[in-house]
Structure formats: structure tokens, C-alpha cells
Amino acid sequence: MLELAILGFLYDAPLHGYVLRRHIAALTGHVRPVAESTLYPAIKRLEKAGLLVRATEPGAVAAPRHVLTLTAEGGRELMRRLAEPAQREITDENHWFTLLAFLRHLADPAAQAAVLRRRLAFLEEPASFFYDGDRPLSAEELDDPFRRGVLTIARATSRAELAWLRDTLASLDGVGR
């Protein structure tokens, strides 16, 4: 998730670590803050893997900066991660939102649609959070107001996302033809 965000932001423009960190904080920080001690090692990992290169520049305000630029291999890796996300990226909303934030980089509308269809398939599976044996329980069957809340919220999210997915898939298919 973090690596995807790094690659995604750098695909737009070279950035140094500090600015990158603020970009990531804006994107997902209110839900899941990124520690510096997570970001900088992640950058090193990606550098070591040849996905980005660093160039030292005198700092505009303070200490020298390491400007990060995506390599060609880094761009290809981003495309792979966008086009063939692991199942966790599809099912976990945090991961999924990060993926959506950069899905436009995947130039091919058909490839974009394929990813959306994976999410659609996931959402269309009957799944609850609470069961009576194998039978999923509906919000109305629960006494517990908190568990009822979970189902109510999840259902609202699901409904909104399904509507958006179908709309967006329709317009992507329109482009493809």
C-alpha cells in the first residue's frame, strides 16, 4: 500500500521524501498515519530494487534533499501493481482507495475496467459480519445496536460503491467501443 502510493505519486513528478510524506499523509494520513521510520526505509527498498533513483539537491529551506525519480522499471512495476493487484488490495478498503487514487495511470480503459470488475465481484458476494451458523444475519435481526451499526454503515457503503462501479464501468465500456 505504501509502496504503491510512493510509485503512484512519483509517476506524476519527481519529489523528495519530505514532500512525498506530506502527499501520502494527505491521501491516507487521517485514517492511517505514515511514520517517517516507515517511509524512508520503503524508499530505500524501492531504490535498491531499481524502481527509483535519488539525486541530492541543496535544500531550498533547510538540509539537502534527495529528489526521487521513477525509473522506467519503476513505471512498469507501478503498472503491474495497478493491473494485477493482490486480493487484499481489492477487499481491504484502505488498500482499495489507494489503488483507486492511482488507477488513472493505467492508460488502458479495458485494464481499468477489469480491476473495477474484480471489486464488483467481491462486493456482490453475499457476505456479512455476523452469522447464525452459516446464515448471514441482517441488521434487523440484531439486538446489539453497535453490531447493527456495523451492518448499516457497511450496507450504505456497499450500495454507494456498487452504483458508482456500475456507472463507471458503463462509461469505460463506452470508451472502449
Added chain:
Amino acid sequence: MLELAILGFLYDAPLHGYVLRRHIAALTGHVRPVAESTLYPAIKRLEKAGLLVRATEPGAVAAPRHVLTLTAEGGRELMRRLAEPAQREITDENHWFTLLAFLRHLADPAAQAAVLRRRLAFLEEPASFFYDGDRPLSAEELDDPFRRGVLTIARATSRAELAWLRDTLASLDGVGR
């Protein structure tokens, strides 16, 4: 999150690991599956911390089971984790849903309401995913259909959750008086 779920399920009734695993899979497995190699070490951690005890029983169907029972200290720890969740448990939907699934165990309606109010405060903060400088961007301002989707879905979730929070807080306050 995982430890909270273990404590929460065991608060209802003693269980052995295998059944516990299926309970957890039903609760959060469709979003974030739990590996066995994560669950069993977690159980050991909680045992070592004195939060639960294990009793070996002949297996009903197969190998012998380790029936897990919450200790008094385990019950108190559950209450602490429910009443004073870390900020991550409030902001991250995955964690938050797990917390909600067990919040009924916290007997005091005022304590339950206090937790809901923390989530309410978080949701009422103006926060987006995408910014133009410091200004949050609305869905309408975005060209990118995928980023627009993120905002549309997040907004629908937020609206549903705010309504539920206000309802539930009102009825919890009604009980307290």
C-alpha cells in the same frame, strides 16, 4: 485488532482455537483473512500475559483441543481496550468495526457513548483525500473518475455513519438519564 477480537469472542464463551478462527474469519475474514500462523502465536501471547488460560480436551472429531478461557485480568483488559482505544482503532474502519462488534461488552452506556463520540469527532473533522494545496477538493472538482469514486463512496459512508452515530448517541443518553 486481532487480540481484541480474541478477547471479545472469549468474553462470551470459552472456545478452542479452531472455532475461534472461524469466528474471526466470519467477522473480518472477507476483508482481511487471518492466517493460522498469526492466530496461534497471538493466543500464546495473550496466555503468557495472563489474559487467558488453556485447558486440553480430547478432540470431539480429531486432534485434542485447547479450550481457551478468559481470566479475570483478561476481562479487565478487554474493558480497557474497549473504553480507551488507541486513535488508530477510531480512525481505521477495519479496527473500528472490530471495536463496534464488541462494544456491547462495555456495560456502562456512558462509556459506550464516550467511544462513539470520539468517532463522531473524527468524522466531523473536515478531511479529504485530495487537496489543492491546503484546500480539500470536492468530488465535483476532480476530473479523475476513480478519485471521484473514492470521494463519493467515502461521503456516502460518512453520511450513513453520522446518522447512525447521532441516533445511537441519543438513545444511549436517554438510558443514562
Added chain:
DNA sequence: AGACAATACATCGCCAACGAGGTATGCCGC
């Protein structure tokens, strides 16, 4: 002059999660 915040980057050690693999039992179908 001194405190403090923001900028900018880095390392260390701890721990949680995970995949891969292992062990063993009981049941069902073939």
C-alpha cells in the same frame, strides 16, 4: 540570545503478520 517549530533525512530494535511447511486424527467415498 535562546527557545521553538519546520524542514530534511536517517538508524536501531522490537514486534506483529505472513507464507511455507510440518504433525496428527477421524471420516467418507471409491
Added chain:
DNA sequence: GCGGCATACCTCGTTGGCGATGTATTGTCT
């Protein structure tokens, strides 16, 4: 009688995230 599946538990090595801490510079407020 043998393979496959569900039950039931476990360990090991790797990786990733994180808090604590460190280093240096510039600008601002007092």
C-alpha cells in the same frame, strides 16, 4: 486400503511497520 478432506495445532524465517532517538539547518517569536 487409500486418497482426500476437515479438524486441530504448531514452528520457522522473512518482511514491514513503528516508536524512540539522532543530526543538521533555517526562520520566527520573544
